[in-house]
Amino acid sequence: MTGEIAAGWAQDKGFKFMSFTVQGGGIEIKPRVPTCSAATKSLTVPLGDLSTTDVLYVGATTPAKSFSIVLNCSGGDTGTVTKTYMTLTDVSNKANRTDTLSLTPDSNAKGLGVQVLYNSTLVKFGPDSSATGNTNQFSTGSTGNGTLEIPLSARYIRTGSLSGGKANATASFTMSYQ
Template sequence: MTSITARGCNVTTPSVGVTLPSVSLSSPASTGAVAGNTPFSLGLNCSAGTLVNLTLTDATTPSNTSNVLTLGSGATASGVGTQIPNGMTPIVYGADSSAAGNNNQWFAGTANGGPMTLPLNVRYIRTANPITPGKVAGLATFTLSYQ
C-alpha cells in the first residue's frame, strides 16, 4: 500500500500590524534614501520538508510590481512610501497567486516541521521631493506556495 501525503503550512499570524517610528522631514534625506527600519515576522506551522515560497501583493494597487508599497487609505503624507526588504533587498510586489513561478515570488525556506518564522522589515523610502508631512499607511497581502 502506498500513502500520499500533502505538505503545507498553516499561517499562525494571518494579520500583522506594524507601526513605524516617527521620522523628521530630513530623514530619509534624498530620493531613494530609507529610514525607520522596523522588524516584523510572518508565522507558519509547516510540514517537514515543505518548500515555502511567498508573494507579497500591494493590496491598494494589486498591479504594482515595484518595490515601493502604494500609500493606502488614510495616508496623508506624500513624497514617501514604504518598502519591505528581505534581508537587504527590497521585495518586489507581484500578483496574488500561489502558482509556482508567480511573478516576483521568492523562496522563503524549507520547513523543518513545526513552527517557522519568516523575519522581515518595513521601512520608509523617500520617493519624491518635497515630502509632505502626515500619516503613512499601506497594506500588503501575502500568498504562500508550497513546491
C-alpha cells in the same frame, strides 16, 4: 473523500455504449510532505514618526523595523520537507510590481512609500497568486513539521516632495508550497 467523484460515458460511432459513476467510499487523500497554515494572520508594523531630516533626498530610507510571519507546518511522511515561497501584494495598487509599497488611500502624507525586505534584500510586489513561478515570488526556505518563522523588515523611502501627514501602507502575503 466521499460521494460521487466523477461521472461519464463512452461512445463509439455516435452510439453511447457505457456510462459510469465513480463513487468514493471514504478515500483519504494525504499529502506526502508537510502542509502549513499561517499562525500570523494579520500584523501591524509601526514605522514611527519621521521628520524631513530623516529622509533628506529622494531614495533616502529610514532604518528598517523587523517583524516576522509565522507558519505552523505538520503532516506528511516522516522526514519530508516542503519548499515554501511567498508573494507580497500591494493592497492599494494590485498592479504594483516595484519594490515600493503604495500608501493607503486614507494616507495624507506625500512623497513617501514603504519598502519590505526579506533577509535584508528588497522585495518586489506581485499578483495575489500561489501559482508556481508567480511574478516576484521568492523562496522562504524549506520546512518539515514545526514552526517556520519568515524574517521580514519594513522602512519608509522618500519618493518625492514631502508633505506631512499620516503615511500607512498595506500588503498581503500569499504562500506557495512546491
